[in-house]
Amino acid sequence: MTSSAVQQISTVTQNLWVQLLDQLQLISQQYPDAVFANSLAAEDMVIEHAIRQQNLAITSFMLDTGRLPKETLALAKRVEQQYQSAITVLHPDTEAVVAHVAEHGAYAFYDSLSLRQACCQLRKVQPLQRYLQGKSAWITGQRREQSQTRTQLQAHEHDMQFGLEKFNPLCDWHTDNVWEVIRALDIPYNPLHDQGYPSIGCEPCTRAIRPGEDLRAGRWWWEQRHSVECGLHAAPLSQSSTTQELS
Numbered sequence: 001m002t003s004s005a006v007q008q009i010s011t012v013t014q015n016l017w018v019q020l021l022d023q024l025q026l027i028s029q030q031y032p033d034a035v036f037a038n039s040l041a042a043e044d045m046v047i048e049h050a051i052r053q054q055n056l057a058i059t060s061f062m063l064d065t066g067r068l069p070k071e072t073l074a075l076a077k078r079v080e081q082q083y084q085s086a087i088t089v090l091h092p093d094t095e096a097v098v099a100h101v102a103e104h105g106a107y108a109f110y111d112s113l114s115l116r117q118a119c120c121q122l123r124k125v126q127p128l129q130r131y132l133q134g135k136s137a138w139i140t141g142q143r144r145e146q147s148q149t150r151t152q153l154q155a156h157e158h159d160m161q162f163g164l165e166k167f168n169p170l171c172d173w174h175t176d177n178v179w180e181v182i183r184a185l186d187i188p189y190n191p192l193h194d195q196g197y198p199s200i201g202c203e204p205c206t207r208a209i210r211p212g213e214d215l216r217a218g219r220w221w222w223e224q225r226h227s228v229e230c231g232l233h234a235a236p237l238s239q240s241s242t243t244q245e246l247s
């Protein structure tokens with residue numbers, strides 16, 4: 001961060017940023033095959049910038065479910081150009097998606113929780129499972145503040161669902177910290193964030209939030225709040241140690 005950028009942000013955020021750089025460097029050293037799940041959300045843009053600023057050998061990947069908003073796809077291209085670094089794009093199994101749509105319809109996720117979860121399984125969880133197989137660690141931009149389903153999030157967990165280490169280096173960041181860094185460093189971000197979308201997923205399953213709603217209230221808004229995860233982060237996780245303990 002340049003000295004003029006530092007002057008624009010609070011001491012708390014400066015410290016969080018420095019900690020993030022250190023954490024990512026440690027992860028990269030200790031888990032050379034670590035990958036970063038970049039959903040193109042604001043948090044993920046902060047992590048992407050921190051990785052590329054340090055030229056770390058951490059591969060970024062995204063899940064193209066086939067239902068992403070055009071703004072998200074455009075941002076992915078911009079990220080690749082700006083950082084001169086390709087994002088690995090994961091796709092669902094085409095035959096399985098075609099069969100699911102033929103049987104249930106293109107908008108079956110509105111009909112029941114089980115059909116919604118089946119769609120997320122096909123388009124997100126299964127491609128992720130295939131990709132993470134054999135890897136030792138992955139990194140996400142999840143934060144505790146985002147929703148009631150994430151209040152127990154740890155900086156370092158063992159991901160029992162996918163069988164590898166999982167790092168959430170922004171777990172104790174607040175929204176203000178994220179946006180302070182984005183603005184100070186002129187990091188690109190999804191324009192939907194300026195239109196009331198703090199959390200952005202597939203286009204038909206995301207809406208803008210209303211004042212007072214939690215940050216993920218626009219995701220699967222027709223469901224009960226305790227169900228609002230896509231399955232990528234749904235499994236019980238056992239805390240093993242903090243990132244600092246890696247050294």
Ligand code: SF4
Nearest residue numbers: 109119120123202205
């Ligand atoms: S978020 Fe919606 S469209 Fe995307 S995979 Fe899940 S149910 Fe399907």
